[in-house]
Amino acid sequence: MTIRVAIAGGGIAGLCLARGLLQYPQFDVQVYEQVQQHKDKGGALALHANAIGAMVILDPALKQAYFRKANSMLEDDEEEMATQVIMGEGKHTGEVIASLGRAKGRKTVARVDLIAGYQDLVPEEIVHMGKRLERIEEKEDGEVVLAFCDGSMATADCLIGADGIHSVTRQHLLGTNHPAALPVNHEKWYRVGAKLPMEVVEKTLSPEFLGFVPIICGPNGSFNMTPIRYGKVMNIGVFKKAKCDEEIGLVPSPEDFVDYHPDCAKMIELIRSAYNQDQVWAIYDHDHAPFFDKGNVVMIGDAAHATLPFIGNGAAQAIEDGAVLHALFAHVTRKSQISAAFATFDETRRPRALRVVDLSRKAGLIYLYEFDGFWKEEDGVEALKENWKKIGSFTNDVDLATQNKLAVSAFKRIISKEINGADE
Known part of the structure; x- marks a missing residue:
């Protein structure tokens, strides 16, 4: 059968x-x-x-x-x-x-x-x-x-x-x-990210977070970096909670992360230089x-x-x-x-x-x-x-x-x- x-x-x-x-x-x-x-x-x-x-x-x-x-x-x-x-x-x-x-x-x-x-x-x-x-x-x-x-x-x-x-x-x-x-999306989560050439990332960030997959935490948002395309591209994202629906998808500023590790503000600058709307989304479960x-x-x-x-x-x-x-x-x-x-x-x-x-x-x-x-x-x-x-x-x-x-x-x-x- x-x-x-x-x-x-x-x-x-x-x-x-x-x-x-x-x-x-x-x-x-x-x-x-x-x-x-x-x-x-x-x-x-x-x-x-x-x-x-x-x-x-x-x-x-x-x-x-x-x-x-x-x-x-x-x-x-x-x-x-x-x-x-x-x-x-x-x-x-x-x-x-x-x-x-x-x-x-x-x-x-x-x-x-x-x-x-x-x-x-x-x-x-x-x-x-x-x-x-x-x-x-x-x-x-x-x-x-x-x-x-x-x-x-x-x-x-x-x-x-x-x-x-x-x-x-x-x-x-x-x-x-x-x-x-x-x-x-009870907490109004969203992500803003970008995919950048690895050589650009390596020139901008310290090597501290580049040899593994890091999740970097803090009260204004968390960061994640993941290499793709056989190490030629770095996918960088910042995850935030919006205060209201209108703020979901709002691209953060480096000034929001001045109290973080110095690389975090640089990550925001990288994201802002290369993101597109395909890399901005609300996060649901x-x-x-x-x-x-x-x-x-x-x-x-x-x-x-x-x-x-x-x-x-x-x-x-x-x-x-x-x-x-x-x-x-x-x-x-x-x-x-x-x-x-x-x-x-x-x-x-x-x-x-x-x-x-x-x-x-x-x-x-x-x-x-x-x-x-x-x-x-x-x-x-x-x-x-x-x-x-x-x-x-x-x-x-x-x-x-x-x-x-x-x-x-x-x-x-x-x-x-x-x-x-x-x-x-």
Whole structure:
């Protein structure tokens, strides 16, 4: 029996999962991506160990594609490196308070380049570009009908919505009036950034922050620098909270950072010299969804749990989603088992993914020194470090094999009960 799987969204989540499901002969996989061509928009990625591990579970070729497209920050791929969270203002300026995403052979990549690497791993004929999902209909027999904005339609036995933060799948599952159906920006976060030639950056900034991925903190905003294009380009961004909606996207002034490390004002000058509107955006996430699935429809990645970028785990959680679905679908041999697989996915992934959403919100406030007790206690910095250790361990040190094993065991129990119930 051939089971038709539709994946809405040809980004990181959708392509990783498609590559994994193509290993199973029982599935006919089709990917529907809303844009005609992926553009060089969005930030850069420094994928953490959990993301790399999930890629290997799905298919080692995904890790190889990432390494092919990424900039190596180390001469030896067996050497470990992490993103360093650094105090950029105040009496503790220069102190490292956290090391996030420690992994061997740490690499950085532009999002568009990573997607291109994944596209190379999926047959061109199963990826349908320019298919923006407009409406979803579920029939009584479980078949799912996808209606696209160009007037075309497609049918499948199940739908996996990897259609991003403005997900139509999410709105279909939760209902358009549900308070968690749409993205939110409770703190009025925004980012202003620029991509500059590395030689310009090296001439302007001290070498202090150039040998790794730094996050530099302070009350007026936090900075991030990530090399891309094999080290030829530096992606620099400053993250701020606006006081009102009208201030979202306002390009900051170097004068706002005179109390920071001297390089921070220089970073603002670099950004102001080269930014364009593609590098200015408000930052959204999702409030908690009460469920990720219903019947033969499920949402994954940003559609299910869009996450603020402050602990660098949005893409990682999307790839983890794919790894769990990949493990479950190895045991799906009949259409009637799809809903059980999706329900098990929800049970397995939702608590962890939503915890990452919460931790990311907390991290953003910590970057701005909005941390309870930080200015009140003698050991405020030590308390901060302890918080970061817990955050970093939760995301990076996950046992993915056990996560998948527990999911498969739960799925088998559900199927067994259904079979036994039918026999009775």
